[in-house]
Amino acid sequence: MNIAVFAVRFIIPVLLIVLLFSCVKNMFKIGKRHPILRLVMEPNGAEFNITCAESAIGRSRICDVRINVPSVSRRHAVLTYIEDVGVKISQVGNCKIRVNNKKVDGFTYLNLGDVIEMGGVQLKVCNPKFEDISSGKKPTVKGVIFQAVLLSIVQLLMLFEFVAHYGKDIPAAIPVSFTTLIAGQWIYLIINKFKGNLQIEIMGFLLTSFGFSVAASAFPSSLFKQLVCAVLGFAVFVAFGFVFKNIELTMKMRYFIGAAAILMFAYNILFGKEINGAKNWIEIGSFTIQPSELIKFAFIFAGAATLERLLSTRNILLFLAYSGICIGALFLMRDFGTASIYFVTMLIIAYMRSGDIKAIAFIVAAAGIGAALIIKAMPYVANRFAAYRHAWELASGKGYQQTRTMIAIASGGLFGLGGGEGNLDRVAAADTDLVFGILCEEWGLIAALCAALCFVIFAVYSLRCTPRTNSSYYAIAACAASGLFLFQISLNIFGSTDLLPLTGVTMPFISNGGSSMIASWALLSFIKAVGTQVIKEADVG
């Protein structure tokens, strides 16, 4: 037994590295999109092969179809490809477009042979030229099965370590949760026939297993709740996967979800419950939930927009006002850590929508001054940061949690002490705010870094898929969600290790907490969406 546990310590990190490497290899082999149509400019015969789902037409350098004629606006029109429907052309603002000599009011659908006229330039809609797209390989079924097997081995080894640690007295929740997770993920993968960009889910399952391991070590009694919430979160993930396939439905839902978020905040402020100084809990029956976690999803859902929308309504004031309400609500709830996460998410969305770096700089400066004023007016806020960079001097006071986390990290070494063998769980909030310490102590620095690396992969994946995704909406949402993840784990990891002030935010998927688990899976659906349609073959042309 002893030797087996000893060996498992080394096997898990190795498997994790292989697993992530394999995932990355598949995820970043993205094929080119099939071209949708071809525009031929009259009279000079210039050709534009349209491959993007959303293409801007205009004089500006960043337009996909660049027509460098003074009578054409910088951004003149938008082409949008809608699956199973067709391609529509929309005017930007008051820019005039004529299709087959008919004035376009708003938008119209295009047919082969149509002639578009704008600013004295004529564009004929033709069949696209097919390029050789064989270079882009689709993720193979084999790859997904390989990853699923690795993942399951890792999960079983985790379970094995807990069995070794607890012996006969192992709480039933531990084997039940892990086996349910393993069975569930295989069923899901089989239903999907191991096809598609399933690496997102596989990494989600991996992070969820880490979340289970934290609960199994620190609070086995909370593990059933984590399991139920993981199932709920996954259901949300799958449901929105269907919603995101229909961009028009998605756009319609924005308003409802945006309004629902505000209502939830309002309910929270009025009837919320205060736990640990922040009034960010509400009770429903015997359950307590943290709305601010769930609203993260709604915030991004309502904040992202399609290219057509972005170009027709250029200003982002409405969005900023909406963000202001959300962040203001969090201030009222005295949940400053979460408020800062919303703020950064807002910045990412605002930048993605407007591209206006000056406006963003202005917002950051204004927020900085605001924060300075708050700290001046309320010295106790600054007092919370007193231990920052002085954790070891205040090791038994304000630096208690940070120093214990660092002790745990060093104690675990590169390979960890084994599931359940850590001591950090004796410290308050270890399973939420200091969870990186528990990961390091029990599974080792390598495994913990692999967990952090998953979020890096999500971010780079969002970036990588952006040019080929079906709508700017998905690009903005995925970048916002992965940016939110990265900022939140930065606050969590670096806050608990004294590289940043300790703010007490959770680590998505991994921290013990039901609302956090559901929200994490919900946010992951954006990242799934940005890549989903990439590999679908276009059906026009």
Place this chain on the structure above:
Amino acid sequence: MKQMSVRAVIMLVITSVFVAGLCILCMFYVTDGDDWALYPANTHIFNEGHVSKAGSITDRNGVVLSHSVDGVRKYNDDLLIRKSTLHAVGDLDGFISTGLHTSYLPQLVGFDSINGVYQFSGTGNNIKTTLDSSVCQVALEALGNRAGTVGVYNYKTGEIICMVSTPTYDINSQSDSKKAKDGEYKGVYINRFLSATYTPGSTFKIITAAAGIDTFEDIYDRVYTCKGGVEIDGEWISCMGNHGKTDIKEAVAYSCNAYFSQLAVDIGKDKMMEYAEKAGFNQEFYMDGIKAETSYFNVENTRNIDLAWAGMGQYTNMMNPLQYLTAVGAIANGGVPKKPYMVKSITAQNGLPLRQSIGQNGSRMISKDTADKVAELMSGAVQLSYGSWNFKGLDVCAKSGTAEVGEDKTPHAEFVGFVRNEELPLAFVVVVENGGTGRTVAGGVASKVLAAAKKSLVGE
């Protein structure tokens, strides 16, 4: 989508910042990880701030000096062994910073930055030292209530046999520990063998003699006159006796100040500096990676009278016992010092050897010929002056010192030397602070310690 693709690059910026943060964290893990893990709040290895789960420390014969029993650190049951090895073993609060409990804590608890505090079996690693607790015990008894230090090592292998520093205290006694904490024993937490420096006094004359042998071919015919002292630069340096015309053999044997002050002046500053530094003065010394206090010798830009005082071990000279023991060992070992060490081996609980120390040579101090000549002079001192009957059955070469430490203070008694017997190649240094005459006081301690070492190591 071109526009979105350009803007999405912001993700690369955010990702880079995060990855940079992780790199910084890993860097801190590498540089500070041992401090984090060995912080006394780490409940994996500490219990209420005291190291609890760690391997044992034993002497060369397997006598346990300290070990952990049920999460509590226990020292040897014998009072004298406990007290005499305290500075080698260390206390539990880290006050004795050179003790193994502090300086070898990572090894004792089995921490390294790859495995953390993970232990395959048992807790921590066992450290076997080169010390002989029975010799240490005798050294402590011989020093009695006086402050000082005794160091004995094997000049052929480098193994430290005895390392005792006084005052010491009984770590098992709460009242004695409290006295130590309250400062009733002066400098009790300092291991004087490693962390103190003393005026070398006449013991330094062996270095001057070595320089003299190499400088003057006719050294044995060279005679200086002692008139109960000598006048240099108009100042009088007094001598213990009126030795008249003295050659080097008599000068070493009777420790003639007049002879050595004139010899030092004739050798000159440069050569004196060279030989002092070769002997380890002004050089950094380490034992098992633990840094010792640096010895000091400087006669640059000095007058002849200062050079004369320096040549007989006064002036600003300061010697560290570890360094000086090494220098004496070099004389015994044909001019090349063996680096002293105390950690013989480190072994995991399952018996896996993690480290095995072997003696390493230092850089040559003097030629073999010179070393043998100095040894012969020191042997003469024992026969003519100190009395070979004090070291029964042993061929001892030695030099005493009575270091003046201030007008109205009793001088430090010092005695350095080595045993020339094949089966007992030991060098020793003894310092008794304010002990009086080196020859009788420190020499007496050396006599008892060597007898104990002979009994323990050779078995007679």
